[in-house]
Amino acid sequence: YHCTAGTAIKAAILIQRWYRQYVARLEVRRRCTWTIFQSIEYAGEQDQIKLHDFFSYLMEHFTPASGNEQDHISQIFTQTNESCKDAEWATHCFYGNIEISDSYTGPQLCFPLTPAHVTTLLEAFKREQQLHARYVLELLNETRKHLEHLPNISHVSTCYSKEITICGDLHGQLDDLLLIFYKNGLPSPEKVYIFNGDYVDRGKYSIEILLILFAFLLAYPKAIYLNRGNHEDYVINLRYGFTKEVMQKYQAHGRIILKLIQRVFSWLPLATIIDEKILILHGGISEATDLDFLSKIDRHKYASALRRSKRKRFEQSKQVSDQEQYFSRGNEQCLNKSDQTPRKNLLSGVFNLHCHSYKSQRRKSSGTTCGKEKEIFQRVQCSVEEGLEKCRRKVGFSNTHDESKISRSMLDSDTQEILDFNNHEWKQIVDILWSDPMHQEGCIANTVRGGGCYFGPDVTEKILQKHQLQLLIRSHECKQEGYEFCHNEKVLTIFSASNYYEVGSNKGAYVKLGPDLVPHFVQYQVSQSTRKLTLRQRVSRVERSALGALRKKIFAHKSDLISAFEHYDKNKTGNISLNDWANALETTLALGLPWRVLRSQLVPSAPNGLLNFYSWFDDLAIEKPIAQHVQPSLLEMLYRSRSDLETIFRIIDSDNSGLITFEELQKTCKLLSSHLKIDVSDKAIGDLARSMDFNKDGSIDINEFLEAFRLVDNSSY
Secondary structure (H helix, E strand, O other), rough: OOHHHHHHHHHHHHHHHHHHHHHHHHHHHHHHHHHHHHHHHHHHHHHHHHHHHHHHHHHHHHHOHHHHHHHHHHOOOOOOOOOOOOOHHHHHHHHHHHHOOOOOOOOOOOOOOOOHHHHHHHHHHHOOOOHHHHHHHHHHHHHHHOOOOOOOOOOOOHHOEEEEEEEEOOOOOOOHHHHHHHHOOOOOEOOOOOOOOOOOOOOOOHHHHHHHHHHOOOOOOOOOEOOOOOOOOHHHHHHHHHHHHHHHHHHHHHHHHHHHHHHHHHHHOOOEOOOOOOEEEOOOOOOOOHHHHOOOOOHHHHHOOOOOOOOOOOOHHHHHHHHHHHHHHOOOOHHHHHHHHHHHHHHOOOOOHHHHHHHHHHHHOOOHHHHHHHHHHHHHHHEEEHHHHHHHHHHOOOOOOOOOOOOOHHHHHHHHHHEEEEEEHHHHHHHHHHHHEEOOEEEEEEEOOOOOEOOOHHHHHHHHHHHHOOOOEEOOOOOOOOOOEEOOOOEEEOOOOOOOOOOOOOOOEEEEEEEEEEEEEEEOOOOHHHHHHOOOHHHHOOOOOOOOHHHHHHHHOHOOOHHHHHHHHHOOOEEEEHHHHHHHHHHHHHHOOOHHHHHHHHOOOOOHHHHEEHHHHEEEEEEOHHHHHOHHHHHHHHHHOHHHHHHHHHOOOOOOEEEEHHHHHHHHHHHHHHEEEEEEOOOHHHHHHHHOOOOOOEEEEEEHHHHHOOEEEEOOO
16 A cells, blocks of 8 residues: 555656646747747837838938929828828818718717717627728717817826726727627726727727727717827838728728828827826836826827927928028118017927926036037938938939038027927827836836837836826736736736737736726636637647748848858858857847747757758748749848838828839839848849739739738748
């Protein structure tokens, strides 16, 4: 008996040890998978910001030499950067003339909205019906008018309701929103909701989510509060699917709907405070975050948080400098007029109370930073012309042009103050929309995302104490369990889009707060299929998806990687060690991944610890025979930048036909090659265009173009 019992105990210990090792290995795989998804996601956001900065640079410092240049550049960004001044006019004149045919069987709305209308709309979307464009425009316009009267920071009290529910990112996943309403109840005076931004992009039902939330907002203005996220931004929407979704669903009226949505996004409040104790905002904070300052700015000026209103400020500065030159001619009449209307009056209305407070803060601070900024600006300003000429030559534009130059020295002190003030105002918004917490103390630039900052626990403590708050609730980051505490439980991340990266990748969650302000979490996962899978099956399924995305990223940088591998291959054998392989991958891709851990998944075999890096790429190839006709550097540029290309093509394709001309493709490729610093010939682009023009009609189908660069994984591992 004792022998049998002892053997059983030993067996139990061995099984327990084996199981713990098994679970630990799965956890390592899960964490690697998670890191891959996040690294690639943030790299995509960074690429979008870089592309936007490149075209913004062209728009702001570049005077075209011909009409063709102006048309192409302005078509890419001016068209999408309009401040929607005509949106209200177009809406009033337009949706009233849109006829609703007798065949329309979808939901019907009349204003003011009632809860019954919203319930009808909700049920229609469950049946995958579409709301008519006329109702969409009217609903958006009513929402805009409502939002215009809301403060930048909303204040909510638990004493008026039993509990408040806070939801994080939804990203177009309607099933998650419907499940939240099913489990928690619909918004009502007794059931208050706060939605913390990122309603759109990536998912297929972004417009439906917006319309549902806006309808509830109009029906119950005190029962639902909406914060702005970093994806409530037309520049981000161009890349991540929302613009494409609206154009496909509403075609003829898609553009005006997008313009009005752009305006609505700009009026969304920036934050919400519960009981003066809990701050809710989308991204995070920085050491410079000032809620008093944020509460006073004109938030609607920033249709895109990625883009400051530089052009208007430079135009204003140019007017001042032009007037100075005109006065210097000795015209007494002008001088007398200037006495009656001082130059400061030219800038009247620009400064307000919080601007003066900012000036006083600047005077208190050291002048060292300001001096450095001026020195940097002067160096940049001196190289602008040279940079532009290089850019023009690469793109193929002519070199002769007459451009009025505005230097910093031409600006008077008040104009200089406007530039600095607007920069401070813009940074406040970017920080709260784009920032992420970190474990280390301090506040550093968020170079991974390309916007905002990383803030440490000391920054959290400082800002919370400054405003007498006890908790910061934010979203912006996908968490495997749907929520996560950090900074000594002073920061809570809530994320409500389940299965965000892949089915089974993460749970969604929302948090409920009562008068005691103690958070209670509810987790969920929409997909039924994952419940039938074992832990190993779930991890393997998500892992395959992540590794597939990583292999595509590797292939997109094939030339750079081969150069890096050759650097380590001193003897020109074509073989490198696995350690050098890992170092080259991280140096080139900068994804921060555990390459040595991933080696077994990415490298099928390495005899004697050596990898033949030329044959390593053979398992990845472009499926279409088009690759045979394309210059290798152009092929790689197009594959790596296919998201950028689709973004630009969607803008150029103003009639939503899905077709672009040879000339548009050529100019776009030249601009991209300039942005990526790759030398591509006109002949190479021409050969590419002709090989993709399958029906020989002189136009290229966008979808066929994207499909032509689909990667096929021939690996057997």
